Amino acid sequence: MGKLKTEEFVVNMGPVHPATHGVCRLMLTMDGEKVVKIEPVIGYLHRAIEKVCENRTYPQCIPMMDRFEYVTSMSTNQVFSQACERLAEIEVPERAEYLRVIMLELNRIASHLIFYGTTAMDMGALTPFLYGLRERELIIDLFEMTCGQRLTYNYIRIGGVSKDIPKEFIPKCREALDIIEGKLVDYEGLLNENPIWLIRTKGIGHLPAELATSFGVSGPVLRASGVDYDIRRDDPYSIYDRFDWKVAVCQNGDCYDRYLLRLEEIRQSISIVRQALDGLPEGNIKAKVSPKFKPPVGEVYSRIENSRGEMGVYIQSDGTTKPLRVKCRGGSYNQLQALPYFGTGGLVADLVAIFATLDVILPEVDR
Amino acid sequence: MGVFKNLKELIKGMGITGKHLGRHAITIQYPEEKWTMPEGSRGVVVLLSDKKTGELNCTGCGLCEKACPTGAIDLDAPRGEDKKRVLKKFVVDNALCCFCGLCEESCNFCAIKMDTRYEMSVLDKKELIWDMGKLQEMGKDVDYVDTRKKKKPKVAKKPVVKPTEDAKPEAAAVNPGDAKPAAEAAPDKEPEAPKSPDKPAEGDDKKTESGGEN
Secondary structure, three states: OOOOOOOEEEEOOOOOEEEEEOEEEEEEEEOOOEEEEEEOOOOOOOOOOHHHHOOOOHHHHHHHHHHHHHHHHHHHHHHHHHHHHHHHHHOOHHHHHHHHHHHHHHHHHHHHHHHHHHHHHHHOOOOHHHHHHHHHHHHHHHHHHOOOOOOOOOOOOOOOOOOOOOOHHHHHHHHHHHHHHHHHHHHHHOOOOOHHHHHOOOOOOOOOHHHHHHHOOOOOOOHHOOOOOOHHHHHOOOOHHHHOOOOOOOOOHHHHHHHHHHHHHHHHHHHHHHHHHHHHOOOOEOOOOOOOOOOOOEEEEEEEEEEEEEEEEEEEEOOOOEEEEEEEEHHHHHHHHHHHHOOOOOOOHHHHHHHHHHHOOOOHHHH | OOOHHHHHHHHHHHHHHHHOOOOOOOOOOOOOOOOOOOOOOOOOEEOOEEOOOOOOOOOOOOHHHHOOOOOOOOEEEEOOOOOOEOOOHHHHHHHOOOOOOOOHOOOOOOOOEEOOOOOOOOOOOHHHHHHHHHHHHHOOOOOOOOOOOOOHHHHHHHHHOOOHHHHHHHHHOOOOOOOOHHHHHHOOOOOOOOOOOOOHHHHHHHHHHHHHHH
């Protein structure tokens, strides 16, 4: 008897699938149980935020940018404000810069805690999800206390921040940091040497450094592949050059390394927040910016290191109160683009692990 | 024998669960218990009333309407016979509101505030459109710090005497930075949104007067 004939077939993963972190549709061409081809189909969460911004004044764009990447809204606020400040050459007060760094790093921790929870949940472990969200709650409470919202902060504004921190913020923040630092040991105890976790992640989804750089992959995913690149250190914005911290780098570029690296980043962020709290000066929290903010004619690109990679905003100004063109760049887009080139060859279950550790969120891809 | 071994494991597992029984729960039973929202939490939009007279603080300057990024505020305040603005309509469509808080920040008269209340579920979408009466009723018991200046009415009368054309350079002189180019580039627009409470009246005067002449 000759060989059995096998046929490839197409399976749709998504658009509504708990492991696609939003609404992403992956068209998988399968050969039996193996994935041979991945075609991401995007656009299910498209809200035309760039176009919406063209019809809003600059201060009105910031609530819109909150929705651009809602897991770390502080960074979208920061990147837009920073672009406007560079365009109009506004100097941000010292205290505002410190508050910004505190908020950005707290938001990074919150985002990585979500990563920790959802990644483990995608692979079938529910406990880490509850643990991660429990500690994230502490940070979200701090944000709510400061700016009044839990997810779409609208806190970092052109020229500074919108409100000063309340009195009880600093002790509560220190307490939260201590709790999270203590719980990190628990997190590692749950997963780091868990045999199931190791089988599911170690050696799975190896992303070579050349492939990563050629696709413009940035952030933790790039650093897990062994490329030592962090915008906070290599192209410093705000006041990141004043703090003493290390860029976490791993070498293997597999799912396990991407997970380890994010836990290490939480530690580094905690250290940065502590230093910023120690050095928090008194003073103004906002430079004088008119409500009818009009930057001069010109164009600007500003970028920051988000928890998902390089986040950038390009603004073209025609001298009126509204931007002529706004273009947003999110790290998730490039990571999703690289997925078909290194995610194939495994089972669907492996693909879930790879997709989860890339930490792609779809609002950032579709905008 | 495997059954007994499994039973032992089960009891061990239940023991760990039992340990957690006595612990303080981090969740709350929502409809019965309610979370205390922190001060400054951005919930529903309300209109504030004067603590003594009980009248609305709103002067109808329209700055909040301009600041709103989603167009949730619909406001109408035509000038009466004594050239004073009379607030006729103030409607907030909560279905459009994105709770950014820009209206509260733009207000110079302590008239609009985002209260800490957050429960606003209704059966019909039209019930989310709140008119002036509803907004005032919601804001009745809201505590706020009155930062309004008391000499407001005296200063506000000045620009009414001045002719329309002269008001423009005067407004520019008050805010030397951005106001002048703004007025030149877009003469039909209002001058810079001011910081002290009496200035919006200046700009608004000009606009409505010129509109009336046309």
